[in-house]
Amino acid sequence: MADLNMTPLCQEHQRMKALMAPFGGWQMPIQYAGIIAEHKWCREQAALFDICHMGEFLFRGDTQGSGLEEVFTFSVNSIPVGRSRYGFLLNEHGGIIDDLIVFRLADDRVMIVVNAATIANDYAVIKGRLRGGGLENISTTTGKLDLQGPLSREVLVKAFGPAIGQLPYFKFSNMTILGVEAIVSRTGYTGELGYEIFLPAAKVLELWQLLLADERVKPAGLGARDVLRLEVGYSLYGSDIDETTTPLEAGLGAFVNFDKEFIGKAALLKQRQEGVSRLKVAFRANSRRSPRHHYEICCEGASVGSVTSGVFSPMLGCGVGMGYVKPHLGVLGAPLTIRHENVSMEATVVELPFYRGGSLRV
Amino acid sequence: METYYSKEHEWVKIKEGVASVGITEYAAHQLGDITFVDLPKLGKVVKQFDLLAGIESVKAASDIYAPLSGKVVKVNEALNDTPEIVNEAAEDAGWLAWLEVADPLEVKNLMTRSQYDAYVKGLA
Known part of the structure; x- marks a missing residue:
């Protein structure tokens, strides 16, 4: 087996006696107390997930002139600064190369958040489609923790102030946390009120320990995360969707904007006409x-x-x-x-x- | 009353020709949260190491084999609604079925507690 990637929390998970297993090329915590107990905690309180394995790219430049607008199935140009949008990176046959979220950081700056197993390929594909602008893979230096559950808002407000409490769904805020620049986004993969927090990888352990010091917060592994996401019907890349499936076959046509150009559009239009x-x-x-x-x-x-x-x-x-x-x-x-x-x-x-x-x- | 163990992590306790059967605490821990037990039908006749029952956890589905030959005379119906009993007390209240033992001498194909403990240690 190829060497597994480790998140900045790997030793911490082992110290906490987590059951570890490979996922998407990473050594990840599957469970701590038990999958069902962690699932229940997330549905009732607030669960903390190490999601540092996921990838982040930073794009700088003109989103229109660079060709970025045609890379995904949704419009990047029309995302207001401070908001994010979910959709797909397709191949020319309409097959899903990845499902991802684009965060509009500024008029000329976006962060693209992708699945762990697809980081290298996504980066090559997106880079290959751009005519201008700069694309940087910031995955290794960027940490990501998800705090999910009905009490997650109260926990974050207590830790970082009331501004977080105002965030609506799919909106994010640039904030200073633990003395560093961070992005707190009201998004997640559980069907609960929740937040995804992006910050420098070097600060992840500190944030992990700070949030776990709140008795309403317990750690949860990828086992619980899989149960949580499936209960609300979210697709898992590599299992439910991949390069052999299209968004129309997957019932995810709502995340495809046919009013704009994108790679794979011709194939999807044909499939829409002929039926899946x-x-x-x-x-x-x-x-x-x-x-x-x-x-x-x-x-x-x-x-x-x-x-x-x-x-x-x-x-x-x-x-x-x-x-x-x-x-x-x-x-x-x-x-x-x-x-x-x-x-x-x-x-x-x-x-x-x-x-x-x-x-x-x- | 002696308890014997199989390599597939079943235990069996024989008393007056009837054996109670379950999975070991080690097996229950390995499976994690148990969500479903497919109990055998009453009257089912099995040979030693034949498929007896099924058990599912959040992580996996596993087959349970009969540690001894015999006929199923009772099943633990509490597990239909609360299979998590197996996690809580695998070698006690989490028993799966009772077998009318066909051949008590078959225990020679099973392990004693100390043999089983050594066997599990070797799996680590």
């Missing part, structure tokens, strides 16, 4: 059994697709999952059977999110 040959659907198992990645999806005895993500949902008390099926099965209430070796479970196509009780927009 498969569609990502969400389903709920009729028991506590978990659908899992690569399990087969069947309908009336025939194989119709495979599971891309699945888990036991503590909030719903049953298994939930997502996967690609023939488009005619993408209707609410369609009955599916999920199979793998000697495991078989009945499931029903449902609407996302599975869990609607989160504090995301409070």
Whole structure:
């Protein structure tokens, strides 16, 4: 196995007896107290996640003249300073190279936040599409901690003052934290009220310890994060979406702006006209059994697709999952059977999110 | 009443021809939060090391094998709604099933506690 990357908190996780495992080329904490306990804490209090593995690029220049405006499926030009937008980097076939968020730092400055496993490729692709401006990979020097949960706002207000309390969803603030420049963004991957904090990697341990000193905050690993994101129907890059799937097949057309140019647009327009040959659907198992990645999806005895993500949902008390099926099965209430070796479970196509009780927009 | 252990981390306790069966604390800890137990049907007849039950955690789905040959005469129905009992008390209240033992001599294919502890130590 190739050498794993370490976040600045790796030793701290080991000291805290976290169960560590490789994820996207990084040695990451999977759990501390236990996945379900951490999940519950995030839904009820505030959970702190080490997300330093994710990548950040800094673009400087003219967002229009440089060609940046045509790199993603959404418009960068129209993002107001202080706001961020989610969307895709596509290949010319409409396949998803990555899903990412662009933060408009200034008229001529944006930060692009990408998945960990795709950092090198994304950087090469974006750089190759730019005609001007400068693109810098600041991933190693940038740390990122996510504080997520209904109490996260109170925790941050107590730690850093009332300004954070005013942030609406998908807005961020440049602030001085622990004596350094930081970005606090009201975004996340859990379906709860929450914040993503970007700051110099050298300060991450200090922020981690400061936030954990608040008794309302407990650490959570990638295990809980996966349950949390799936309960609210967020896609995981590499599992639910990848270069072989398009945003239309993934049911994520809302993050594609057809009123502007972008690489992959022609392929998506064609697919929109002709119809997709498969569609990502969400389903709920009729028991506590978990659908899992690569399990087969069947309908009336025939194989119709495979599971891309699945888990036991503590909030719903049953298994939930997502996967690609023939488009005619993408209707609410369609009955599916999920199979793998000697495991078989009945499931029903449902609407996302599975869990609607989160504090995301409070 | 002696308890025996399998390499697949099942335990079995025999009393008057009936054996209670479960997974070890080590196995429960390795699985993490247990979310579902697929209990065997009453009356199911199994050979030693045949598939007996299934167990799922947030992390993985695992097969449970019969540590002895026999017939399933009772299952722990409490696990249908509260499978987390296995995490809390794997070698006690988290038992999975009772088997009517077909051949008590089969314990020769299993380990004693001290043998099992040494076996687990070797896995680390």
